[in-house]
Amino acid sequence: MSHVEPPVAQRIQHSRTFHGDTVVDDYEWLRDKENPEVVAHLEAENAYTMARTSHLSPLADQVFAEIKAHTQETDVSVPVRLHDWWYFTRTQEGAQYPLHCRVPYDAGAVAPQIDAGAPLVGEQVLIDGNREAQGQEFFELGALEVDPTGARIAVLVDFAGDERYALQVRDVATGDVLDEAVGGAGYGVAWSCDGQWVFYTRVDDAWRQFQVWRHHVGSSADQDVLVLQEDDEVFGLGFDVSRDERWLILHAGSSTTGEVRLLDLQQPTGDPVLVQQRQAGLDYSVEVDGDRILITHNASRVDFDISWAPMATPRQEHWQPLMSAGEGERILGVDAFESFLAVTMRSGGLPAVRIIAKDGDGYGSPRPVPVEGGLRAVRVGSTPMYDSRTLQLLVTSFLVAGDTYDLDVASDGAVLLKRRHVPGFDPQQYVEERLWVTATDGRSVPVSMVRARGIQPDGTNPGYLYGYGSYEIPIDASFSAARLSLLDRGVVFAIAHIRGGGELGRGWYDEGKLLAKRNTFTDFVDCARALIDLGWVAPDRLAAEGRSAGGLLMGAVVNLAPELFRVVHAGVPFVDALTTILDPTLPLTAGEWEEWGNPIESREVYDYMKSYTPYENIQAVDYPAILATTSVNDTRVFFVEPTKWVQRLRETVTSDHSDRPILQKTEIVAGHGGRSGRYDAWHDTAFEYAFMLDQLGATQLLNGTVA
Known part of the structure; x- marks a missing residue:
């Protein structure tokens, strides 16, 4: 392991005052990604992380090779019929992105048996992500919708990772771009029944989808017509198309209240019809x-x-x-x-x-x-x-x-x-089960667990606990080829289905939000302790991971119970939550007040959030090793949050940084989901797993192989 000193950001005094409470934050200046000194600091952090983890390259390469070996790289999805075509996607060995394809529907015939390695007669490629991504560091296809005739497609494409899309209309037969007048669109695209119009959304300065527009194909965007605007800053606006393709379903909503209008796509220039006027809480x-x-x-x-x-x-x-x-x-x-x-x-x-x-x-x-x-x-x-x-x-x-x-x-x-x-995967070699953990307040919290068969609760195993716990989003047990690299090294993997998520219904969510948010954090800590107390995980061999709001979870639990965890990965972490929620000009903030509370208006909410927000509650005690990963173009959680957090962690905690480093890895051209190509994503996962496995002392495969 190379001995190198971590970057130390300069201090530039900045303060905020709310409810008579003044907080000094010397690292707020790191927010400006246009500042060359900020960019230089991020690059220095990346260099430091690479130096501190250079010894892990063989292990990361091995994990990447395992992910690749457990993936059928050349594959095809199940064909789905829409009118006169069967639609499907292809992946090809060595290619980062899928191909979106179709073949003609033969009336009365069953779905075609599509060869994963060879095109069918009459097969058309609608979008080849690899061709789109040529010369680009990032590529995301945000939507693909076929027009009523089947001859054109409307697509949303993003080349930065900031989730602001260019809308294009293309000719399927030639691939020619027929219309690219609209830029900076949000999510969603839909066709009118006559194929003359496409509908799309726009975001405001706070990245809130607040408008739906109608664009006449082939015309200038200056002639587009505003269909609907949402003025309440707590509400977002989006749309779907009914399955019969007759209706545009326009949905305005917050986390607690909805309002729907219907627009007849056979009369696309008409006015939307209100279903039920919004009522708070409905x-x-x-x-x-x-x-x-x-x-x-x-x-x-x-x-x-x-x-x-x-x-x-x-x-x-x-x-x-x-x-x-x-x-x-x-x-x-x-x-x-x-x-x-x-x-x-x-x-x-x-x-x-x-x-x-x-x-x-x-x-x-x-x-x-x-x-x-x-x-x-x-x-x-x-x-x-x-x-x-x-x-x-x-x-x-x-x-x-x-x-x-x-x-x-x-x-x-x-x-x-x-x-x-899944090449090389035998499900009989593993065991999955559900545990129920009694939380501090007596509630039963479900935990989903998977392990290699033969692993016993003898108090010696490495463990890996994942959590999220916000927005009523459930994190269910699902298969991961990458996770096999953990299981095959004896790691007991578990998901804590903590309050704030949606695993057990709306009430489970309500018990982990607003002034009950601490339940999310204490549930996770209780689940971690249970894995140790039950003997599934050794006391000094537990890893934890969470991303986005789950990154907030990671920051909170290491403040609450740093002794429980050997290593933590906080992905795009929302660790400076109070600073963000106090600034309604930042993306998503106003809409988040129903999740976290409004600390601008409420001193009670302000004090409560300040009591748990990770950046402001770091303790001068030993902490686990920490890896924070982020992206410069992330709109959902700005890179400044983990950047500030890492600085304050290093200057506050008493851990031996030579043994338990605090590292930051930043993607310069990527968004909330990290790099966009599948091989790039596998490399990132392999690096993260190598760091965690090394800290857990679990680099050796159960069959005796050492990476």
């Missing part, structure tokens, strides 16, 4: 079902119901009950088809699907889609045709890499369309 979404709408809402139950109403009279007073959530269930949404409905929900802490058959003008009783036990989760896959009599289903778990089924809704018969092939 959260609802809409699916179109012929001449009816289906409403998923919380008007009566915290975990949501489904109602229906005539399209002609959509207001709440006309909503008719259709389905309620049962005990321990949370309804997430409903997909409408000509002969049935598919309800997406959570049950028993896992994703689940219910089918409701249509009976004339009515609806039948919900029936479950059966799934084998354990941690297997079932979700609705891609079934774009409204008149489909089958439903694509996806089944996953820690040990199920990805099974795609076609469910015949009338007979309940399911056909396996594709089982994701």
Whole structure:
């Protein structure tokens, strides 16, 4: 290991004052990415990290090789029919990005058997991500929508990672760009039924999607028409298209309240029609079902119901009950088809699907889609045709890499369309299970765990605990080829399904937000202690990882219980939360007040957030080794947060930095998700795992091989 001193940022005094409390922050100047001194500091941090980890290159190379060996690099997705075409994606060995392709639909024929290595007769490539990315350090395809004739596509492309997109219309046959007048678009693109118009969104200075625009293909963007604007800074605005492609579903929403309008795409220059005016706390979404709408809402139950109403009279007073959530269930949404409905929900802490058959003008009783036990989760896959009599289903778990089924809704018969092939992976060599941990306040917190078969709770194993716990987003057990590199070295891997997430419904989320946010952090600490107390993990061999809001979690738990963790990876971490939430001009801030509270208006919220925000609560005690990763173009969590955090950690904690380094790795051209190519992403994961495994003393494979 090279002996080199870490970069030390200069101090430039900066202060903020709220509620009579003044906080001095000498590193706030690091926010300006246009400042050459800031760029030089980030580059110095990268150089320091590379010097401190140079001895890990063989291990990182080995982990990368393992990820690659466990991936079928040349592969093809399950074909999905939309009108006259079967659509699918290809990946090719050595290529960073997928190809988006299609072949003609043969009426009456079954889905084509597509060769992963060779194109079919009549196959068309709509977008080749590798060609798009040539000469670019970053590439993301934000959307791809085919026009009603099938001859053109509308795409959103990003070459910086800042999630601001260029909208292009292209000719499928020639690949020519027919229209690129619109730049700086947000998420979402949709066609009018006549193919003359495309709809898109724009963001404001705080990166809030607040407008929907209509663009006439071939015209100047100066002639575009504003369809809808959302003026409430707490609300965002977006849209979907109904499965019958007739309606643009415009959804304005905060984390607690929704409002939906419908625009007839057969009359694209008309005005949107309001479904139900917003009411504080009424959260609802809409699916179109012929001449009816289906409403998923919380008007009566915290975990949501489904109602229906005539399209002609959509207001709440006309909503008719259709389905309620049962005990321990949370309804997430409903997909409408000509002969049935598919309800997406959570049950028993896992994703689940219910089918409701249509009976004339009515609806039948919900029936479950059966799934084998354990941690297997079932979700609705891609079934774009409204008149489909089958439903694509996806089944996953820690040990199920990805099974795609076609469910015949009338007979309940399911056909396996594709089982994701993972070279060298035998699920029988591993064990997955769920634990329940009693939290400090008595609540039972689920933990999903996977390990190599033969690993026993003898108090000697290395462990790896992952967490998130915000925005009602669940982190479910899912397969990862990269994770096999941990399991094959004897690491016990677990996910803590802590409060603030959505694993156990809206109430589980409510117990981990606002003035109950500390539950998120203490739940994670309780889960970590349980893994040690139960003997699954050695007391000095536990790693932790969280990203984004999960990075806030990492910063909070190392302040609460630094002695529990040997090493922590904080990815794009939201570790300077109070500073950010106090500035409504920053991206996403105003909309976050329903998640964290508004510390500008409330002294109680200010004091509460200040008590846990990681940057302001670092202690002068021994901490674990820490790796913070970030990207300069990240709009969601600015790179300045981990940059400041790393500086303050180094100057405060008492750890031996030669043994437990505090490192920062910054991507100069990337966004919230890191680098965009799959091989680049594997290299990043391999580096992160190598750092963690080295700290855990788990570099040796269980079969005796040493990297």
